[in-house]
Amino acid sequence: MTEACPVLPQRGPVRPLGLARVSIAGGFWGGRQAVNAAATLAHCEEWMERLGWLANFDRVADGTTGPDRPGWPFSDSEVYKLLEALAWESGRTGDPEAEAAIKRLTARVARAQDQDGYLNTCFGHGEQAPRYSDLEGGHELYNLGHLMQAAVARVRTHGEDDLVRLARRAADHVCRTFGPGERAGICGHPEIEVGLAELGRALGEERYVEQARLFLDRRGHGTLRDIPLGRAYFQDDVPIREAAVWRGHAVRALYLTAAAVDVAVERGDDELLGAVERQWERSVARRTYITGGMGSRHQDEGFGEDWELPPDRAYCETCAGVASIMVSWRLYLATGDVRYTDLIERTLYNVIATSPSPDGRAFFYANPLHQRAPGRASDDGEVSPRAEGGTRAAWFDVSCCPTNVARTLASLECYLAAASDDGLQIHQYAPSTVRAELPDGRRVAVEVETGYPETGTVRVRIASDEAAPWTLALRVPAWAAGATLTEGGRTRPVDPGLVEVRRAFRAGEVVTLELPVRPRITWPDPRIDAVRGCVAVERGPEVLCAESVDLPHPGGLDALVIDPHSDPREDSGGARVRARLRPRAGTTADVGGGWSYLAARPDAAGDAAEWFEVPLRPYHSWAQRGPSSMRVWLPIHE
Numbered sequence: 001m002t003e004a005c006p007v008l009p010q011r012g013p014v015r016p017l018g019l020a021r022v023s024i025a026g027g028f029w030g031g032r033q034a035v036n037a038a039a040t041l042a043h044c045e046e047w048m049e050r051l052g053w054l055a056n057f058d059r060v061a062d063g064t065t066g067p068d069r070p071g072w073p074f075s076d077s078e079v080y081k082l083l084e085a086l087a088w089e090s091g092r093t094g095d096p097e098a099e100a101a102i103k104r105l106t107a108r109v110a111r112a113q114d115q116d117g118y119l120n121t122c123f124g125h126g127e128q129a130p131r132y133s134d135l136e137g138g139h140e141l142y143n144l145g146h147l148m149q150a151a152v153a154r155v156r157t158h159g160e161d162d163l164v165r166l167a168r169r170a171a172d173h174v175c176r177t178f179g180p181g182e183r184a185g186i187c188g189h190p191e192i193e194v195g196l197a198e199l200g201r202a203l204g205e206e207r208y209v210e211q212a213r214l215f216l217d218r219r220g221h222g223t224l225r226d227i228p229l230g231r232a233y234f235q236d237d238v239p240i241r242e243a244a245v246w247r248g249h250a251v252r253a254l255y256l257t258a259a260a261v262d263v264a265v266e267r268g269d270d271e272l273l274g275a276v277e278r279q280w281e282r283s284v285a286r287r288t289y290i291t292g293g294m295g296s297r298h299q300d301e302g303f304g305e306d307w308e309l310p311p312d313r314a315y316c317e318t319c320a321g322v323a324s325i326m327v328s329w330r331l332y333l334a335t336g337d338v339r340y341t342d343l344i345e346r347t348l349y350n351v352i353a354t355s356p357s358p359d360g361r362a363f364f365y366a367n368p369l370h371q372r373a374p375g376r377a378s379d380d381g382e383v384s385p386r387a388e389g390g391t392r393a394a395w396f397d398v399s400c401c402p403t404n405v406a407r408t409l410a411s412l413e414c415y416l417a418a419a420s421d422d423g424l425q426i427h428q429y430a431p432s433t434v435r436a437e438l439p440d441g442r443r444v445a446v447e448v449e450t451g452y453p454e455t456g457t458v459r460v461r462i463a464s465d466e467a468a469p470w471t472l473a474l475r476v477p478a479w480a481a482g483a484t485l486t487e488g489g490r491t492r493p494v495d496p497g498l499v500e501v502r503r504a505f506r507a508g509e510v511v512t513l514e515l516p517v518r519p520r521i522t523w524p525d526p527r528i529d530a531v532r533g534c535v536a537v538e539r540g541p542e543v544l545c546a547e548s549v550d551l552p553h554p555g556g557l558d559a560l561v562i563d564p565h566s567d568p569r570e571d572s573g574g575a576r577v578r579a580r581l582r583p584r585a586g587t588t589a590d591v592g593g594g595w596s597y598l599a600a601r602p603d604a605a606g607d608a609a610e611w612f613e614v615p616l617r618p619y620h621s622w623a624q625r626g627p628s629s630m631r632v633w634l635p636i637h638e
């Protein structure tokens, strides 16, 4: 049986486990998946109907479209990402509404496909600009990449149907148009590469993987026109094999990198895989926020220089979080290295979980780590014209993030665990069941019971009887110093990394991992200038933050300093930290018309200020109690 999962390499030290083998029952992620299924999927379809993004397909089919078409050139991709989310959801739960939506949307998309497989609502019909006349900004191949990922979800959860067939025709069209000896173009926004590579795997079409390789190798040679932001914006400045670090538009860089891992693995191209691993290392070490967020610059939605990680101007697009998980999961499957699943955990709890509102009908696009002024209360019926705003919005003018969250949550089971040659590895902890078939045909299964991340106890109950030994491996996160493992009546300390228990397990046996999720203080590398003199507080995998709504007076957040030498106290899933409101005095900036810069170091005023305990809440829940100002990095009391 093929695995129903987004990434299925032909080789690697570990094998992914799909929806038929892993299920989540409640808990932190189960609740979010339920909201995604019950609210977000329909919400996305309603908005795309309301804005005419769906009708764009009808107008192409009816011959009535033109240059006045509503939506950006990439709005087709939102329909495809929703189709992908629906396909995972239908495969995950058998939800008849998801199944009906797949058929409804596929029928409309299929009518718009040209005879030769070309499919796009913005180019090539009526008075519109000709096909592929703007590879830099037109997003035609980008859109098709998302269609292919939707088809991968469908063929692996359901089998070949109209959606898969139309993606196959589109892929054939792309190979004919951009194949060897044909037009040597690439798309300004990578995505076709990762779509082609996986569709090639899913359908056994080697040509598609080869076309992905061609697109990858054409990039980085100034293939696209130069633009004011420079060719680094779309990673056409340096070939991916030679690049040292991620740069330019973060989502583009990461989608491209995901495809590079796929191609490297399929081709046994260790040089390419090594290049990507080095890029991951440096970019994660120097260009990534404590939340796992990526992208420091608003002007190009892009990475900054090394150490350029301002908290208030952090962009950290939700889609970049999704794309970072795509990259890290592929690198884990290619190497078995647990540091990749560590970053996935950080990104899941602090970027993916942050975006949707509890009702699943509003989203963060940008995810700054410091909101200086409370945002405006958002209007459920309004399209937000911008990515940042300090409150979650129902929909955006550029609305890439909601459908990206939806497809990630609908396929989340696929990122929890994997099979090794000798057993099971569990990487993300949720109330769940995990089953696997080992290469020798043995079937092993476990049930995970946990209240993680609120509590750090993870009980893994063996649900299979095997006479021969096998290995159960559990990830101990890098932050979890002091973790312990209990099995067979013995408790021992375990270090971060993969902890393995190997024996002939009997059904009903329990292995318990105890992760110390108590709040802890985290210091930044001093080279991150923007947060020098500050610390953050984390609890388990969650980054915490202070919010203005929890402070004694509205301007309190600017004056807040904390005592980094007193241990943060546990406080129902968050923390309390010793703090003071102690503004720096001596500048005249506060009185208006003043000046913020002095000839001498300003004195700290307010020594008489009372110490109190400031409550810190998980960052992913910020702005859920109305607009607020917020900060993750807290200045320390000197």
Ligand SMILES: [Zn+2]
Pocket: 317, 318, 319, 320, 365, 399, 400, 401, 404
């Ligand atoms: Zn986005």
